[in-house]
Amino acid sequence: MSDGKIYLAATPIGDPGDATPRLRDLLGRADVIAAEDTRRLLNLASRLDLTATGKILAFHDHNENERIEELLDAARSGLTVLVVSDAGMPTVSDPGYRLVREAHDQGVPVTVIPGASAVLTALAISGLATDRFSFEGFAPRKDGDRNKVFTELVGEERTMVFFDSPHRIGDTLAAMVLYFGDDREAAVCRELTKTYEEVKRGPLGELAEWAKDGLRGEITIVVSGADEDDASAEDYVAEVLTLANMGMRLKSAAAYISERTGVRKKELYEAAMARRDEE
Structure with a gap:
């Protein structure tokens, strides 16, 4: 033997x-x-x-x-x-x-x-950078756990790959918009190698709207990494104001987004105040 x-x-x-x-x-x-x-x-x-x-x-x-x-x-x-x-x-x-x-x-x-491998297949077909990437497994189900994970990944510069449920995909993409920004490039890969394979690529904001009612099949999400050199207060003003409109003090909202993005709190606060004055 x-x-x-x-x-x-x-x-x-x-x-x-x-x-x-x-x-x-x-x-x-x-x-x-x-x-x-x-x-x-x-x-x-x-x-x-x-x-x-x-x-x-x-x-x-x-x-x-x-x-x-x-x-x-x-x-x-x-x-x-x-x-x-x-x-x-x-x-x-x-x-x-x-x-x-x-x-x-x-x-x-x-x-x-x-x-x-669903990870490598989705990465290859996403059209996003493949030289450096991280696999993040399934996006957490609970809001608190998901928010914690996305907060930690805001500054991740590598392309990120996630698995997700067809019933939670809308909530997951909406959360990604809040933490990564609606202009962050991403791809949603559905039913890879199967008859009804579909790859939808675009800004997270568009993908979140497209998938808000849920999707069918097995899903892999590929999200481009952060580009810290291009980040500015203007990129995150909408998020600061969204939190403020939900009841958070403007300074607290600016501090929260600052911690998440690395953009200076003072710049975020001043940009948000200027945007409010314009409106």
Whole structure:
């Protein structure tokens, strides 16, 4: 029997034709297959005209810790262990990284079968800068958590990639407008590699209006990074006044936007006062 090993394998994010030959091979011969959703695994195997003959185990966020030793023991005993998520690469916003960490710590061989990635696919098709980027996972559901995350990312100069729910996309983009500005370039990528693939690119303000009633399908958002050299008080006057109109004192609103953007509080306050006088 050959030495056991753990294989992390990327699965198609939409089109089953993107399954790699190595994934097809492992699906047919792995002794143990740890899948985020066993039903989706069997569906993928069926679409690929394959039969998964190995032992299939559920391996998801709620049981990852309990499964780790079982999978490590299987590899140590000489078995081939395949780990797959619902779509894309395991461990990337999906279960698996704790297993990989333990495999390294315990000397159990682990390797990767590369393939489809929603993050890289969206980044490539977005038309935004790709030389430096950050993956931010799913935008938080709750307003407070989302606002905290976006506040921390206001000055991020790298292109940012987010996953999002079709039911929350409108709220997420509206929040991005408030924190990143309505002119910040972005792309909303929907149903990548599937029949109804759609990529909508433009300023965040336009995208927020377009998606305000929600969208269908799996969604990835790509947002251009901040350009601090071009930032000025005039760029954020509307946001200061919006907060003031919601009941916040003008000086407090200027201080809040200053902390978020790096633009001087005094400049923001004076610009907001001047804009008020004009109106």
